[in-house]
Amino acid sequence: MQETQMTPELETIAANAAAAARPFADTNPRDRAKALVAVADALEANADSLVEVGMAETGLAEARLRGELRRTAVQLRMFAEAVADGAYLDVRIDQADPAFALGPRPDVRRYLVPLGPVVNFAASNFPFAFSVAGGDTASALAAGCPVILKGHPGHPELTERTAAIVAEALAAAGMPDGVFQVVTGQQEGVEILEDPRVKAGAFTGSIPAGQFLAGIAAARPVPIPFFGELGSLNPVFVTQAALDERADEIVAGFVTSVSGSAGQLCTKPGFVFVPAGHGLEQGIADAAASVAPHRLLNPRIAAGYAERREAVLAAPGVRAVAEGRVELDGSGQGWVTPTIVAVSLDDLAAGRDEILEESFGPLSVLVEVAPGTDLAALVPTLLDGNLTATVHAAAGEDAAELQALVRVLTEHAGRVLFGGWPTGVAVTPAMQHGGPWPATTNDSSTSVGTAAITRFLRPVAYQGAPESLLPEPLQTANPWGVPQTIAAAGESTGWGDDLG
Amino acid sequence: MQETQMTPELETIAANAAAAARPFADTNPRDRAKALVAVADALEANADSLVEVGMAETGLAEARLRGELRRTAVQLRMFAEAVADGAYLDVRIDQADPAFALGPRPDVRRYLVPLGPVVNFAASNFPFAFSVAGGDTASALAAGCPVILKGHPGHPELTERTAAIVAEALAAAGMPDGVFQVVTGQQEGVEILEDPRVKAGAFTGSIPAGQFLAGIAAARPVPIPFFGELGSLNPVFVTQAALDERADEIVAGFVTSVSGSAGQLCTKPGFVFVPAGHGLEQGIADAAASVAPHRLLNPRIAAGYAERREAVLAAPGVRAVAEGRVELDGSGQGWVTPTIVAVSLDDLAAGRDEILEESFGPLSVLVEVAPGTDLAALVPTLLDGNLTATVHAAAGEDAAELQALVRVLTEHAGRVLFGGWPTGVAVTPAMQHGGPWPATTNDSSTSVGTAAITRFLRPVAYQGAPESLLPEPLQTANPWGVPQTIAAAGESTGWGDDLG
Structure with missing residues (x-):
């Protein structure tokens, strides 16, 4: 860990994200889904001005940028659907089984919880879909993780305008302060990735830059997962x-x-x-x-x-x-x-x-x-x-x-x-946008498609908990109506005595 | 990467594992499941002699070791069940949709494939359940990955005997040569983890050793995932x-x-x-x-x-x-x-x-x-x-x-x-044996429970493939009868035009 001294601005951003982590994780998923839809609506309502700025800053054509903005909005809506559905929580419930093969089996219930604040490094070539409100932001927000977006210097004004729209829409939808913030500058990006309050990173860009940032994430006193999409010959x-x-x-x-x-x-x-x-x-x-x-x-x-x-x-x-x-x-x-x-x-x-x-x-x-x-x-x-x-x-x-x-x-x-051609990546449940090194730093994940949410989650199991102390998705009453994979007593073998 | 020169023995082991990767990945899961059961049967058939050696080498009591061996066998059987079931493949099928929100959506089918050879570092404290035929070996073999087991020096004779039983049972069950091999020695363990033919590592042991190995895995020219279970105060x-x-x-x-x-x-x-x-x-x-x-x-x-x-x-x-x-x-x-x-x-x-x-x-x-x-x-x-x-x-x-x-x-x-006590870890679908650093190097995974298979898999999507070129789990005919999550045309929104 370097002995850098963060600027007060950066320190505030890290503190805000950390403070937002728990309240944001605890939002009802339907409220979080509505907030994602509100962001999509706001982006589409501002399409004319955003596309104009994007064209000037990137040289990309109007039709392409309009399509990309629409894709970005649709992507947010799809993640909203996935959050509301709840399958992404991967709820598994093992019912207690006194006759288990290896001794009495306790009631164990497992689901996925958000990692905490993540830093997403925007790409230059998709100023909407892989930038401020792009797939990494959408999937991290869907997971319930506060986002610190490292803006790409290739489209600074578009970054600022889009970020303001995103932050305002999230706030208006009742999401906690600090769930979405932006940093700019290469050194600032490194410092925020090194900050102990940050729990994961995502990146789309070149092999050298991705390798450098992945190394930083791995070498922290507390290493964090880093999802880099780097280079591909296709x-x-x-x-x-x-x-x-x-x-x-x-x-x-x-x-x-x-x-x-x-x-x-x-x-x-x-x-x-x-x-x-x-x-x-x-x-x-x-x-x-x-x-x-x-x-x-x-x-x-x-x-x-x-x-x-x-x-x-x-x-x-x-x-x-x-x-x-x-x-x-x-x-x-x-x-x-x-x-x-x-x-x-x-x-x-x-x-x-x-x-x-x-x-x-x-x-x-x-x-x-x-x-x-x-x-x-x-x-x-x-x-x-x-x-x-x-x-x-x-x-x-x-x-x-x-x-x-x-x-x-x-x-x-x-x-x-x-048949067909690899450009044009459908945003769908089965899409896989990833691959062995150097395509990505982590080929067990995808950065496009709703499976991208999983990057920002980790499992937690509750053992023997009373219903009143269980989170909603694990409750037998299942108030959120999420899919629950239940292993009933007697269904399989297992073990539960004195080892561990 | 060090400039080490592998011994001929180690080179042979790495080459064998690499040669086994594709045929092993292509085994029918029911055959792989039967092989895991055969290993369980062989361990139980040799319980008397194995437990005797284990007692002498570890000082652990007979009842504990008999229970642990039984747990190890049951664990292998549970992974066999999981493999045969096929849910671990996480099959997702998006049917083609000409009326998709963002343009015609192609047929996309995604499932999980094995990473390739993995090196598992055995622990000292569970000479069966976290050693030669333990959870890391069982889950990697279940995934379809050849295993190179780094034996723990605390129980060398038990390692050798168990390994012979495992290898013989796998061979008798028709699994390819090279799917299970053992290396010993600290330097050998490091060298095999650095070898480009190895695609993942798993470890149970101390914080310094786990941190050291995780650093090696991350610093390779081609980094690989490393799943270390280190220390916990509980x-x-x-x-x-x-x-x-x-x-x-x-x-x-x-x-x-x-x-x-x-x-x-x-x-x-x-x-x-x-x-x-x-x-x-x-x-x-x-x-x-x-x-x-x-x-x-x-x-x-x-x-x-x-x-x-x-x-x-x-x-x-x-x-x-x-x-x-x-x-x-x-x-x-x-x-x-x-x-x-x-x-x-x-x-x-x-x-x-x-x-x-x-x-x-x-x-x-x-x-x-x-x-x-x-x-x-x-x-x-x-x-x-x-x-x-x-x-x-x-x-x-x-x-x-x-x-x-x-x-x-x-x-x-x-x-x-x-209530209850944390020792005694049930091997069940919902079990989570992992946790934030320093409990593990990778808190999105578990090393106990059938979810442990996922550590050794990565997603691959097929787009627009004819049925005859699809792997069995992705075929519409579904000859293996695996669970398939299907997104039908018109069910959700998405995107499929010119961006990528």
């Missing part, structure tokens, strides 16, 4: 049969997925493995040429993308299919069109240090694979963890080779798609 | 009304819980908060005097306990209620009877560095509290995280002060008991 595998069936559709979907939001998406398909002799060049070049220039988020990203693109284009064996461009304007902002390159599998393997890395922008690599290549054997030699992996096969194609490929992809990604 | 709070109602019962239960297994239990009640003037001294002294001397596990623990006991007895304000003893025999083994001391709350607070620490052995501290003390306010000033906290109140006693105390105890423990 490989795509296209079979010859799929090309025979729908090459045009694949080309159109690919270029749209690479170029949307100027490729600044964590699930952008970065590497597309295609059969050598695919013949897609002209189609891709034409589709890419029709994409209008798009501004990158900020000058730092523009500079990084330009450098990375140069390195890829200069790597031995790489040829441009659609060269695209990146032009810096007078203020250092970068304007881009898609760059699609092709490389043989052998040249990729030889030049992996230059080529096989994420490019944050509209660049993607076609990897040309000779017939008969064992892709399933190849994957572990080329790929680390990813958020997604995609397979394009033909209808009914399910040969043993394809099954083997799918099997190995599940070991290297949190989500495997069949 | 505070107990007794109200005046409870004493009025059943002082004798409380005294008897207390002394039994402190002295069982010579107090070498992670859930031993270490601090009992009682009203000043409780009048329990004579009863405790009498009960403690009737406890026969018991050997501690090994000379290192004996020396540590003797030192710790001296420090507590010498602390200002501490008086012996039952002084007990610790006698070292010629071979350095320690023979003990219970030591129960009393101290006022003020003296405890003043001498917290000497007194307020875990004693691994049959020592417990009565903390005498003046009437009117606000215990709920006191807890955060005295206690860190614990595995358990216990409340002894009278029937019907549920005053606001008691409710406030219970509320704060849930913030400092993974399990809160009402």
Whole structure:
């Protein structure tokens, strides 16, 4: 633990969050759900002004930002539904069993309780959905944890305006003071993550930054869980049969997925493995040429993308299919069109240090694979963890080779798609947005979908408690009507004597 | 990462585990369940010889070890039931929904898959239930993860014999080679935890050792989850009304819980908060005097306990209620009877560095509290995280002060008991054996109860997959008959357009 001296402002924020933790944890979930809906309503009521600020600060297009704001609002409503439903509490009740296999079994009741204050680090590329009121905030508030949001410097005014709307809506809905606060500044983010009153962290951003913050969380005197979403190549595998069936559709979907939001998406398909002799060049070049220039988020990203693109284009064996461009304007902002390159599998393997890395922008690599290549054997030699992996096969194609490929992809990604493209992450109960390192720091969790609530909860069991001292979800009377998984006496074996 | 060079033996073990990971993950869960039952059967068939070796190596009594072996076998059978049931897979299916609030929603199906090879560090104090075939091994095998068991040096022959029985039973049940292996030696344990083929670690033992290993797991180039169960004071709070109602019962239960297994239990009640003037001294002294001397596990623990006991007895304000003893025999083994001391709350607070620490052995501290003390306010000033906290109140006693105390105890423990004693941990679906730091390194998990399987799993989602390429639990035909949570089209809102 560093010997930093917090500023009085930061100290107040940490103290407020700590003071809010218990009253917020104790709010009735239906009240908390209503508060989430109130935040969603407030964001949508302010959509015009928020989107305008967002466009100016990020360069993202109006339609994209309007869609993202709507997604953010819908996401809040879905978490509200999940909270009201109560299944997320994972209530388990073991009824007392005097005839248990290992001696009398006590009445044990377990559910999940909020961890306490969490600090969420906002991302630059989703100024709504992964920022102030984004998925990390929504899921932490849903769990009943006060949120300290570390604002991203890429959209400071939008951060301030959104935060004011969120805080006001939560207060108006009767939530305790201190349930939602914002800090800005890199050093402030580190200090608040180190503060003993903070009980968890979540982050979306680069591998080095995520690794640095995860290290801080793990090295605290009292370590805390840290959920970082970092980098992903999002490989795509296209079979010859799929090309025979729908090459045009694949080309159109690919270029749209690479170029949307100027490729600044964590699930952008970065590497597309295609059969050598695919013949897609002209189609891709034409589709890419029709994409209008798009501004990158900020000058730092523009500079990084330009450098990375140069390195890829200069790597031995790489040829441009659609060269695209990146032009810096007078203020250092970068304007881009898609760059699609092709490389043989052998040249990729030889030049992996230059080529096989994420490019944050509209660049993607076609990897040309000779017939008969064992892709399933190849994957572990080329790929680390990813958020997604995609397979394009033909209808009914399910040969043993394809099954083997799918099997190995599940070991290297949190989500495997069949057809379609990995950008566009549905916010639904089954969604998994996570994956083995370096896709995330913690591949047992998701940052999208209602399962994301679980990151901010821990189990507590009550043993032999009278009904009057049980929290509502564990009471036999079940006043909140939450789902309860009940193990009745005599249903299973167990143990309850002198060991422990 | 150190630049260590593994021995050929260790390299072979890591390679075997890695080679076993995929075939083991792909075993039919009913076959895996049968293999767990086969292990249970084999352990019970060899109970006589195993218990004999265990008694010689640990000093634990025959009845205790027979009970522990039975618990271990029952635990394996319960995990077998859980695997066969399939609820642990947490299958979620979102049906495709063309009318989803944010655009057409794809078919998304999510379940949990095994992490891969795990290394489990055995404990000294449960040579069966937290060792070779204990809860960590059972839950990892249940999850479908190959296990590398780091044997505890306190019971080497028992480790070797048990491991041979486990490995043989698994092989006879058709499980792949390499699903269960043993390493010994501290350096070997560290090296295997650092090996990139290992995907998770579990540990039960001391705070310094657990902190050291957790640091290694977090600092790897690819960090892995590490589930350590470390230290716990297991505070107990007794109200005046409870004493009025059943002082004798409380005294008897207390002394039994402190002295069982010579107090070498992670859930031993270490601090009992009682009203000043409780009048329990004579009863405790009498009960403690009737406890026969018991050997501690090994000379290192004996020396540590003797030192710790001296420090507590010498602390200002501490008086012996039952002084007990610790006698070292010629071979350095320690023979003990219970030591129960009393101290006022003020003296405890003043001498917290000497007194307020875990004693691994049959020592417990009565903390005498003046009437009117606000215990709920006191807890955060005295206690860190614990595995358990216990409340002894009278029937019907549920005053606001008691409710406030219970509320704060849930913030400092993974399990809160009402009456009874924390030793004796039921292996059941609702059990929570974990708690905030330093009770564990990861308080979102449990190491006892069937929820322990989840530690060794991660989610994977399939999007838009044809039935023929889906794993059995995600298939609509559901050939394994596992529970599937289905979100039908039109049931909820969501999002599925161009963002990601």
